Amino acid sequence: MDILQQEVRGIALANLSEVQSAPVYNQTTVPLNRKDSRNMDQAVIRNNTANSYPSNHDIEGHIRPFQNLPAREAVDLQFKDVSYCVSLGFRKGQKEILHKVNGKFPGSQLIAIMGPSGAGKSTLLDVLSGYRKTGVEGAVYVNGRIRNLNSFRRMTCYITQDDRLQTLLTVLENMRIAADLKLGPEVSRHEKESIIEDILTVLGLYEHQFTITKRLSGGQRKRLSIALELINNPTIMFLDEPTTGLDSFSCNQVVDLLKQLAKQGRTIICTIHQPSAKLFQEFDQVYVLSNGECMYQGCTNSLVPFLQSVDMPCPVYHNPADYVIELACGEYGDERIQRMVMEMGNGECTEWFTDKRKLLKLEQLRKKHPLKKIIEQSEDLTATSQVHQLQVLIKRGIIKAKRDATLTHLRIGVNIVIAAMLGFLFIDAGNEGSRVLDNYNLLFSILMHHMMATMMLTVLTFPTEMGVILKEHFNRWYTLKCYYLSVSIIDLPLSVFCCLIFTVIIYLMSGQPMEWFRFGMFFTISLLIVLIAQSLGLTIGAWFNVVNGTFLGPVLTIPMMMFAGFGVTLRDLPSYLKWGSHISYLRYGLEGYVNAIYGENRETLDCELKPYCHYRYPAKFLSEISMEGDQFWKDVYALCATLLLVRVFCYFCLRWKVMSVR
Numbered sequence: 001m002d003i004l005q006q007e008v009r010g011i012a013l014a015n016l017s018e019v020q021s022a023p024v025y026n027q028t029t030v031p032l033n034r035k036d037s038r039n040m041d042q043a044v045i046r047n048n049t050a051n052s053y054p055s056n057h058d059i060e061g062h063i064r065p066f067q068n069l070p071a072r073e074a075v076d077l078q079f080k081d082v083s084y085c086v087s088l089g090f091r092k093g094q095k096e097i098l099h100k101v102n103g104k105f106p107g108s109q110l111i112a113i114m115g116p117s118g119a120g121k122s123t124l125l126d127v128l129s130g131y132r133k134t135g136v137e138g139a140v141y142v143n144g145r146i147r148n149l150n151s152f153r154r155m156t157c158y159i160t161q162d163d164r165l166q167t168l169l170t171v172l173e174n175m176r177i178a179a180d181l182k183l184g185p186e187v188s189r190h191e192k193e194s195i196i197e198d199i200l201t202v203l204g205l206y207e208h209q210f211t212i213t214k215r216l217s218g219g220q221r222k223r224l225s226i227a228l229e230l231i232n233n234p235t236i237m238f239l240d241e242p243t244t245g246l247d248s249f250s251c252n253q254v255v256d257l258l259k260q261l262a263k264q265g266r267t268i269i270c271t272i273h274q275p276s277a278k279l280f281q282e283f284d285q286v287y288v289l290s291n292g293e294c295m296y297q298g299c300t301n302s303l304v305p306f307l308q309s310v311d312m313p314c315p316v317y318h319n320p321a322d323y324v325i326e327l328a329c330g331e332y333g334d335e336r337i338q339r340m341v342m343e344m345g346n347g348e349c350t351e352w353f354t355d356k357r358k359l360l361k362l363e364q365l366r367k368k369h370p371l372k373k374i375i376e377q378s379e380d381l382t383a384t385s386q387v388h389q390l391q392v393l394i395k396r397g398i399i400k401a402k403r404d405a406t407l408t409h410l411r412i413g414v415n416i417v418i419a420a421m422l423g424f425l426f427i428d429a430g431n432e433g434s435r436v437l438d439n440y441n442l443l444f445s446i447l448m449h450h451m452m453a454t455m456m457l458t459v460l461t462f463p464t465e466m467g468v469i470l471k472e473h474f475n476r477w478y479t480l481k482c483y484y485l486s487v488s489i490i491d492l493p494l495s496v497f498c499c500l501i502f503t504v505i506i507y508l509m510s511g512q513p514m515e516w517f518r519f520g521m522f523f524t525i526s527l528l529i530v531l532i533a534q535s536l537g538l539t540i541g542a543w544f545n546v547v548n549g550t551f552l553g554p555v556l557t558i559p560m561m562m563f564a565g566f567g568v569t570l571r572d573l574p575s576y577l578k579w580g581s582h583i584s585y586l587r588y589g590l591e592g593y594v595n596a597i598y599g600e601n602r603e604t605l606d607c608e609l610k611p612y613c614h615y616r617y618p619a620k621f622l623s624e625i626s627m628e629g630d631q632f633w634k635d636v637y638a639l640c641a642t643l644l645l646v647r648v649f650c651y652f653c654l655r656w657k658v659m660s661v662r
């Protein structure tokens, strides 16, 4: 398998040297056919409008090539007896989605996996790309040799159906980040810029390079998804429903582009629902699935003769793609499906390929692609060092944070507004002996604000980010460790700023003691609570979707509140529940606040509003709520330990989530 890795590396190195020398495609411009000229006309018309697509043809009518993405050596993909099972849950058994399917996907071809909804198209794509590993049986061969997943992933990319993009970055920023993460340090900035310019031009995104991604149209987003993965010039591209949700013009553009990529030696495999007759003709090969079995495999043009041969002729004027889907749906009876599956040998039959002689057997493929010298390759699939990944991810995080209306602007606004509201409600409560209980309520309110506002914001926003992480991590942009570290680092200054602004407002308005060390203690506790809440939010957001997370976040907080010592003092907690107060970080937070304000031998309080002040002496109040003794540092240590634990736990949750979907 290492030899295969070596082979891939060889291709990659060859590719790099080609980038530096003469680009292969300078000599191999592809003349336009009739369809191309039609497209060019359309492109020209659109170029005259405000929202234009740039033409990807030169003035002589040739398709403008990828100058900086040289051709790839074609890679053959074959699979034998591939089955895939999912567990339906505890004691519910298993469900087999793919039933021992076989197939051959030769290199340099644009291949469509078709079938009705639920036939198993996405599942087959996931299995072939290596995205799904658990529950998979059978063998996948790459150039005649059993697939080594690590080597295979180095030469492939996976483009999901939903465009998982960083919507707050411009097209160019997205491309630059992708180039920085996906191209090794040996590629210079100039080369990266040339590659980006080339890809954006060919994909018709050059004119939109300064547009924020969230403002792109569906078709442009899809092309950007493809552009991002093209940066490191993959040999095999898997695309899940690249045309879904696009108008016919955008569909044609995307498929035309895929065809160009296939012509350059890449194997392009995509699932597709029900293509129009015109779009269907664009594909070189079709693989039709029905209920997890192969009904047809072969050249697109051979589908009609095949249907004829099995006595299911395609009606005249009927789109063959529509007809075969109708058959696969069982509209003409299940026995027809079974007949086609049998005739096809569940994908083993190669009768209907264009040029059968060119289809090589596994041993012939191995001979054609001999083993190369083994070079040790690390298990790490990423192209750059972890320090570099961290730098790039932090850079991206900062751009996002500056533009994020929810996580940054709203968060700062909420902190200012809530601090001012609480300040007005508890104005000057901090120094007045008759308002000690009010002030205690205020401290608890501050604790709840820091906890809920930070946690819920993360619970609501992180699940959206999870999809992007899954895609980028699978496509080897970065390691999870680097991503997690970057998130933690980026959030820190914002947390400090929000906490500081909140603490200053509330501290001054509520008339807390004007001593720097007390302010420092108060701020420290606030910051630790915010960081713990953020980590809990990340954990819940990584594990659950938005709906479950929104429910579970507050619900899981209730026991922590019970044990904080607010309603029931720590002394009055039943002995069998005392353990709860030791694990409640809210208890340490509240105790820390109380100590910051009333501990450290605070002097006697003013008593101006009422003739009798029960808690004029702070020590008396501390004793009554059983928080006497200066516990502050113990609380800080406990909060630091909780923070560390939750952070580590969060990382493992994230890891587990990334692994479990596969």
Ligand SMILES: Nc1ncnc2c1ncn2[C@@H]1O[C@H](COP(=O)(O)OP(=O)(O)OP(=O)(O)O)[C@@H](O)[C@H]1O
Residues within 6 Å of the ligand: 086, 087, 088, 095, 097, 115, 116, 117, 118, 119, 120, 121, 122, 123, 124, 273
């Ligand atoms: N984790 C799972 N548990 C149970 N059933 C599953 C699971 N994943 C997929 N399936 C089932 O497997 C079948 C194939 O799903 P898949 O998503 O591959 O279909 P598809 O052909 O891509 O459909 P569509 O075109 O609608 O996306 C469906 O019936 C789906 O319900």
